[in-house]
Amino acid sequence: MSQDDPTISPPPVQLIFVHLPKTGGFALHAALERALPAGSVLRIGDSAAQQAFAAMRPGQVAPYSMVSGHFTFEEAKARARPGARFATVLRDPVARLVSAFNYMSTWEDHPLHASFRNRGFAEFIADSGQELAAEACRQLTGRDTAAEAIPVLESHYALVGTTARLPDVSQRLHQWLGLAPQVPGRENVTAGQGRMSLTSETCEQLLELTREDRKLFQHFASRHNGLFIHRACSGV
Structure with a gap:
């Protein structure tokens, strides 16, 4: 987590990027961070950083041009600078959960790898249903x-995009921060495939627990063609 630097003069717009896991958000974060001054980005990644963020006061968050990571909308809203622009990226929730499972079960340095390396996808879904149900809805709102x-x-x-529109999302966020647009690279790529055990029961459970998140994703993918920009920011 970056420390406050009083010599940095942040742009008038503060970007709050609520990163839903396995949506390409870290690649977007990395592209933006590379273009911003050192010390102007607050990244919330692991559980220790999440706990530290929850203990921060609004005045401690205000100096940062961008706050990005795995926190909830409510946590960020309570600490964001007045007028901050919130943004996020959505992915088809079934594909997102498959990617998350593969990531945890095959990346040896993941903090949850030991718990997932010998588990199948069916076990993951059966055991994690309450945590995964409407996960996007809950984290983002x-x-x-x-x-x-x-x-x-x-x-x-200010912006809600889908993974299919990630280049457009990146261009708009760079613009808001006064940066030359960059195309996000590939970061945090899933290394392999875990044990994809599937049963009819697993499919039923998967569709049930992703029901609300699928409605959310389809709304923005269909109604907004994958890129919603708030009318107050559409001309900016």
């Missing part, structure tokens, strides 16, 4: 259903 989450995203977020 604090709501449990797509019907409740969509209005929050459309009123409080």
